[in-house]
Amino acid sequence: MAERIKLALVGIGKIARDQHLPAIAADNAFELVAAVSRSGRVEGVPNFNDIAALIESGLPVDAVSLCTPPVGRHRIAAQALAAGLHVMLEKPPGATLAEVHQLQAQAAAGSGRSLFATWHSRHAAGVDAARAWLADKQIKQAAIVWREDIRVWHPGQEWILEAGGLGVFDPGINALSIVTSILPGALRLESAKLVFPAGRGAPIAAGLAMVLGEAAPVSADFDFRPTWPQSWDITVETDRGTLMLTEGGARLWIDGEEQRTDGIGEYPALYRRFAELVAAGRSDCDLRPMALVADAFLLGERTETDPFAF
Known part of the structure; x- marks a missing residue:
């Protein structure tokens, strides 16, 4: 050993x-x-x-x-x-x-x-199979709906709504890490709308309009405010059917039928990958999800909403 x-x-x-x-x-x-x-x-x-x-x-x-x-x-x-x-x-x-x-x-x-x-959501159980299924398909459009209660998932973490904390992009970047991994082609941001609570330095909600290649629209709806229902869903419409990833990528559906998926878990998979990199003396730094978030802050139209308290 x-x-x-x-x-x-x-x-x-x-x-x-x-x-x-x-x-x-x-x-x-x-x-x-x-x-x-x-x-x-x-x-x-x-x-x-x-x-x-x-x-x-x-x-x-x-x-x-x-x-x-x-x-x-x-x-x-x-x-x-x-x-x-x-x-x-x-x-x-x-x-x-x-x-x-x-x-x-x-x-x-x-x-x-x-x-x-690391991008832990890329190791969710349905992601590898989704990438394989989409590889030879023509993408018509895709939509992300990532809505969760900040008080449940980040209780008392004031830093997340400070400048540099990313706000709703902290969970939203998980969705972006998945779509940049599974969609066959380059994803580019065209516009964004960012909602900031009064007195806070990071957004609590955001809407992104992106394009895959030069034709297929990809939208994202991120919101930290919902208490119910919450969702972590990605839908991709192709020329040969519709794919859905739900529960943050854990479950995969093709044309409404759930597919069998396997995996060891997101964080166990991360540490397995880290051990491989250490053994080989190599690095793994894919910054595409972070670049999309940075572009959203560059292009985003900013509006202000009510103050937020944990």
Whole structure:
């Protein structure tokens, strides 16, 4: 058996506890050896307040998985890469495209260091089969409806509605990560409408008008306000039938008939992929979903709605 990858988890919040820690514990390729957080702690391993303290401790570490909010993540990732560590980034991979490009260059300049910009929704059970089915189809149009209650999925996380927190694009980018993966062709934004709560720095709702190639319209309806019903659905109409992904990509339907899908789970699949990249000394950084979000902020028509409180 190959030697296990000594991993430190950075940022011990809701996503780390709900998804990362169970996935790491179930993967024999990794050994969790440390946690880094200003507030959260993980029992059974050394805990550090910041990445510098971890590096200075001399504790043997091969890789870090960063689960911090995107603003400020670049500095942590750059320090880790400079220390010779492999780096896995929770989505979105950073606060700006420029800083992630800089991390890519830094990783490429090193000796076998891996940088993995993750998109967990691409590993939902129905996504691979959806991509395969669409590969030889002509796309007529596609629609995304991604509507969820921010208070349920991000309780008390004020940072998400601050500048750089992405607001509704934090879940919306999951949908964009799926469509950029399954649709056969290049996706381009044509216009956007962004709704900001009064006094907040990030949108609580957004509508996107995109185009696949030069002909097929692709729309997106993102909203953080619904308490019920909530939906994480993608519909693609083709010349030979209609495909639907529901429940965030977990379930696949072709012409109204549900298809059998297989998978090990989104986060277990991410860590399996990270182990492959580390073993090969390669990186994986697809920034197309993030580029669409950046374009939405560039092109978006902004309106203001009522103040929002958690």
